[in-house]
Amino acid sequence: MIPTGSHSSQARTGSLAGVAPDTEGHGDISVGVAGSGDSSASATRITPGNALRPEDIALEVRTGLVKPSEDAAEYALRLGDDALILAQRLGHWISRAPELEEDVALGNIALDQLGHARSFLSYAGGAWEKSEDELAYFRREHEFRSAHLFEQPNGDFAVTIARQFVVSYYQFELYRRLTESTDATLAAISAKAVKEVDYHRDHSAQWILRLAQGTEESRRRITHGLRLIWPYVEELFVDDELTSRLAEAGTAVEPSSLRADFDRLTGAVFAEAELEVPNVPAAPGGGRRGKHSEHLGYILAEMQVLAREHPGASW
């Protein structure tokens, strides 16, 4: 912080005094500052904003305003599970990141992903009269639809960045197209998500560059991280009967149709970072059919343990 002659502390505390009664409820201890200050120019003016929230989707589903087709629900489940498992993974970084600023950055990404997961799951649940929490906490391993990529362990920071890199470029291409889905709810969730994921692309690309061209050690680690992650890229772009039906109806797009753009744009980052696209055999995947990596069982065991100890409880 710097000596700010013109922005006196009175101006700042003044703006708090203006807000405190509405948001705090600690009226007992008065801030007691006389200065009024220009609160409109404050750098701490906070608002919740106005965007689509998971609660809005849940409400529409609950009141019967929207109801997904069986196919759309199954598809939303895939997207929701991907985002949920990734959020669960990323949440682990908060309090463990390489620098405090990065704790905050990864926290934001995790929260974005968790938000997308909640929206997609709330919508999917509409087909089976289940809530987001019933889907997240009371399904078993084989009932999850996440792709293997999202289940991969955090590893070191390089592995996490490698995974983020693939995820964000994939999700961006996907959500960008889904904004034009004939399913209005999928389109709306995607319109919110694509802007957030766009920032995730930037975050991962910035780090790919720095790790690739930082030190010898960081270059070695990011090269290794990308090799560890790359076998799971293939699964993201596999079409199946569900996606074909949905693509036909204009609800979704064939995953394979995202591949060219994904390759081109990730390729540009690889080129700038002077890295090779990893030449590793692809893993068969199977997450969309409920065939998962060994990791998922542990992720769910931890995520679900408390909710399952108290079935039917509300939190």
Place this chain on the structure above:
Amino acid sequence: MSPHGNPEVPASSAGAVESTAAKVPAGPETSSESSAPRSVWPLWEVFVRSSRGLSHVHAGSLHAPDAAMALRNARDLYTRRNEGVSIWVVPADAIAASDPDAKGSFFESPQGKDYRHATYYTKSEGVKHL
């Protein structure tokens, strides 16, 4: 630009962010000059514009390796609750500040020059549109 950002370039690497980053490429030269370990990131001051039409206001500081990351860290740290529509970051070292010990002489002159202010002119009080 598509309505959902530019698909070709990730969100904040476009436009203003990049040009700002180019203008301040090095940041404070801590790694070359000081005896601090190389892994220590320099300090940046963050200024946030809370909405269009208002000035950027000092919000706080943070550490970042370079201007591009400082902007991103500032976005993540100082606009988590919708606080801003625009951010400036400045290497803390680049700020020149007036000397507080000289405030007597530095800021004395405007004191007492009340003829610079409208309130000084009382005879015209009550006259319309003046």
Place this chain on the structure above:
Amino acid sequence: MASQNLQSVPDQPAGPGAGDAQDQTAQLEAEGQAYFDRVMAEDSRIEPKDWMPAAYRKTLLRQISQHAHSEIIGMQPEANWISRAPSLKRKAILMAKVQDEAGHGLYLYSAAETLGQSRDKMMDDLIAGKARYSSIFNYPALTWADMGAIGWLVDGAAICNQVPLCRASYGPYGRAMVRICKEESFHQRQGFEILLELSNGTPAQKQMAQDAVNRWYAPALMMFGPPDDDSPNSKQSMAWNIKRFSNDELRSRFVGMMVEQVRVLGLTLPDSEVRFNEETKKWEHGPLDWEEFKEVLAGRGPCNAQRLERRREAHDDGAWVREAAAAYAAKQARKHAEKEFAA
């Protein structure tokens, strides 16, 4: 480091003789002290480049850095439950809260840096076990209800402490606290709501809530620091307008608020001696175990070693990343300089 430029040490005057220089220094000191005293008397603010007594600087640096450390270490007990939060909404809230604490640590380290200490040095002191932080974070978070009790009691106590700090005489500290208090306004409420939900839930949930309140109550009261007659630094801090209310004063107010709120929760405070003293018009509470407080503060608490090790691990594991980014920045700067030179 910018913060070094911002130190308030007056320039050594270049007098002809050493004696003159000494005289002048003494005179500058006296002028500085007089100005400082006037600022205190007017209840105005001291800014980083102002002259300030060495002891004031030292006290502030100690308090702000301890406060920052507390935020950072304080992330851990709650981060411990992010992966197991029992609903997705609670998971999001908890993540946002723990993330906020990283931000708050960051704001506070920045404020401390204006006093001439680098964040890196403060972090080194923390992981070397040389720095203190709020001892409450050395207790374990054992159940989900602890997320409620930490929010309600621990953040509640913290807010009581922090709201008056928004008026601390040191500008950067006060400004950091304004931002923190605004952001924290949701922290206590989310904790309260966790407990309320549990209290209105199944018998097992209610018991979980009561158990958590029982465990966190006394440590939360001790967050206000030792009793006034055993708190040697308090008087000076109040004279310097850093502290606005005494430890016991704040503690008593806090107890009063908790008495009200625990009724709404349908739970009880584990303290049969809580009462409002009509004579003093103050809330009173049962005796606190200050021996335990000192033990935990001295490093002999349930989680001291674990908390420090976790911070050390994150810092050490991140070293190569910080180095890589710094090296990349240096390379880019060199490239840029070469291009400019060529042009």
